[in-house]
Amino acid sequence: MAHGLLIDMDGVIYSGDALIPGADKFIARLLEEKIPFCFMTNNSQRSRLDAVRKLEKLGIKVSEDHVYTSAMATGKFLASQIPGGTAYVLGEGGLLSSLHENGISLVNSDPDFVVLGEGRNFTLEMVQKAVDMILAGAKFVITNRDPSPKKKGWDNLGIAATSAMIEEATGVKAFVVGKPSPVMMRSARKALGLETAETTIIGDTMDTDIRGGVQMGYKTILVLSGITKRESLSRYAFKPDLVIDSVNDLKLPLAWW
Numbered sequence: 001m002a003h004g005l006l007i008d009m010d011g012v013i014y015s016g017d018a019l020i021p022g023a024d025k026f027i028a029r030l031l032e033e034k035i036p037f038c039f040m041t042n043n044s045q046r047s048r049l050d051a052v053r054k055l056e057k058l059g060i061k062v063s064e065d066h067v068y069t070s071a072m073a074t075g076k077f078l079a080s081q082i083p084g085g086t087a088y089v090l091g092e093g094g095l096l097s098s099l100h101e102n103g104i105s106l107v108n109s110d111p112d113f114v115v116l117g118e119g120r121n122f123t124l125e126m127v128q129k130a131v132d133m134i135l136a137g138a139k140f141v142i143t144n145r146d147p148s149p150k151k152k153g154w155d156n157l158g159i160a161a162t163s164a165m166i167e168e169a170t171g172v173k174a175f176v177v178g179k180p181s182p183v184m185m186r187s188a189r190k191a192l193g194l195e196t197a198e199t200t201i202i203g204d205t206m207d208t209d210i211r212g213g214v215q216m217g218y219k220t221i222l223v224l225s226g227i228t229k230r231e232s233l234s235r236y237a238f239k240p241d242l243v244i245d246s247v248n249d250l251k252l253p254l255a256w257w
Contacts, residue, residue, distance in 0.1 A: 002036065002193075002194065002198055003035070003036075003194075003198050003199075003200065003253070003254070003257045004035060004036030004037055004038075004192045004194045004198060004199060004200070005030070005035065005036070005037040005038075005199075005200050005201070005202060006037070006038060006040045006068075006185075006188050006189065006192070006199060006200070006201040006202070006213075006218070007037055007038070007039050007040065007201075007202045007203075007247075008039075008040060008041070008201075008202060008203035008204060008205070008208075008209050008226075009039050009040075009041050009043075009051070010041075010204075010226070011203075011204030011205070011223070011225060011226020011227055012202055012203060012204050012223050012225065012226060012247060013027070013039070013055070013058075013060070013247070014054075014058055015225070015226070019058040019059065019060075020225045020246055020247070020248075021246065021248060022246060022247065022248025022249075023058075023060070023246070023247050023248065024058065024059045024060050025248070026247040026248060026250060027060050027062065028060075029252060030252075031062070033252065035252065036192045036193070036194065037066065037192070038065075038066050038067060038068045038188060038191065038192055039051065039055075039062075039066060039067050039068065040068050040069075040179070040184070040188045040201075041067070041068075041069050041070070042069075042070045042143070042144040042146050042178040042179050042184075042208065043069060043070070043094075043118060044069060044070045044071035044074065044091060044094055044095040044098075044117035044118055044143035044144065044178070045071075045091070045092050045093050045094055045095065045117060045118035045119060046069070046093060046094050047069075047071075047093055047094040047097055048064040048067040048069065048072075048094070049064060050093070050094065051067045051069070052064055052066075052067060068187075068188045068191055069094055069098070070117075070143040070144045070177055070178030070179070070184055071091075071094040071095040071097070071098040071099075071117065071143060072094075072098050072187075073143075073177050073178065073183060073184040073187045073188070074095065074098065074099070074115065074117070074141065074143045074177045074178075075095075075098035075099050075101060075102035075104060076102055076187055077141070077177050077183055077187075078099065078102065078104050078112075078113055078115070078141065079102040079103055079104060081139075082112050082113075083103065084103050084104075084105070085104055085105070085112040085113060086104065086105045086106075086107045086110075086111045086112045086113070087099055087104050087105070087106060087107070087111050087112065087113040087114070087115045088106075088107060088108065088109075088111040088113070088114050088115070088129070088130060088133055088138065089106055089114075089115045089116075089117070090114075090115070090116045090117065090119060090122045090126060090127065090130055090162070091115060091116065091117030091118065091119045091122075091143070092117070092118070092119040092120075092121060095115070095117040095118075095143060099115070110133075110136075110138075111133055111138050112138065112139065113138060113139050113140075113141050114130045114133050114134050114138045114139070114140050114141070114166075115141050115142070115143070116130070116140075116141070116142040116143065116159060116162060116163055116166065116174070117142070117143040117159070118143070118159060127162070127165065127166065130166060131166055131169045131170055134166065134170045134172050135170055139175070140166065140167075140170070140172050140173075140174045140175065141174065141175045141177060142159055142163050142174040142175070142176055142177070142178075143159065143177055143178050144159055144176065144177070144178030144179065145159055145160050145163060145174075145176050145178070146158060146159055146160060146178075146208075147160040147161070148160065148161055179208040179209060179212045180207070180208045180209070180211045180212030180215065181212070182212070182215060182216060184212075185201075185212045185213070185215075185216045185218070186216065189216075189218075196216065196217045196218065197217075199216075199218045199219070200213075200218060200219040200220070200221060200254060200256075201213035201218050201219070201220055201221070202221045202223060202247065202250075203220075203221075203222065203223070203226075204222070204223050204224070204225060204226025204227055204228055205226065205227060205228060206222065206228055206232075206233070206236050206240075209222075210222055210238070210240050211238065213240075214238045214240075219241045219242075219254070219256055220240040220241050220242075221240060221241065221242045221243075221244065221250070222240040222242070222243045222244075223244055223245070223246050223247060224243065224244070224245050224246070225245065225246040225247075230243065241256070242254075
């Protein structure tokens with residue numbers, strides 16, 4: 001039976017612009033042993049090529065096929081709902097490309113969908129336009145509901161903040177595609193050609209990576225190299241199958257393979 005990995009990026013492979021020690025060697029082992037894997041990120045702003053270039057700067061050489069983003073999952077989801085549909089988009093880069101690749105036309109009036117992703121270039125006027133479109137019947141979809149890191153000087157409000165504003169103004173709850181939504185978790189697994197029992201997710205957040213993996217029936221590995229602290233684990237009603245300090249401590253093959 002084949003086994004593969006869905007791997008979060010920030011907090012697992014790198015922290016900001018710094019490589020987490022041993023992460024490059026871990027990925028090199030996966031490539032050498034031909035273990036299927038992809039980096040699964042909620043960031044819809046960057047394209048797959050952007051992600052590959054960032055990893056390359058950190059000494060990790062992979063192809064675009066090793067990256068799966070919430071923008072990709074969003075494009076596939078919209079195309080499955082209304083093939084050849086239309087969307088008004090508050091977002092940039094990777095999201096715009098993914099919608100185009102999936103046959104979704106970008107429009108400025110009467111869209112099938114209003115889609116919200118990460119971005120710094122949309123204005124309050126554009127948000128108000130999105131509100132009017134949703135009130136007129138457009139379906140509201142967001143690439144993820146990641147919160148702001150709440151750091152001084154941060155240049156992105158975070159989708160959770162922006163979507164809350166639109167939800168309050170419309171009374172319409174957004175449909176979330178990215179982690180921990182089953183939509184993205186299933187889509188990424190299928191992109192690797194794996195079955196549920198063959199899939200393990202590695203992440204640093206209990207509320208996205210681990211929660212999503214548990215809900216899908218995947219094996220889950222929590223690394224403590226990101227935002228989650230060991231002492232916080234008792235607060236959750238679910239738990240990962242394995243807790244390690246970083247991917248540098250991970251021994252392959254895994255015990256359940």
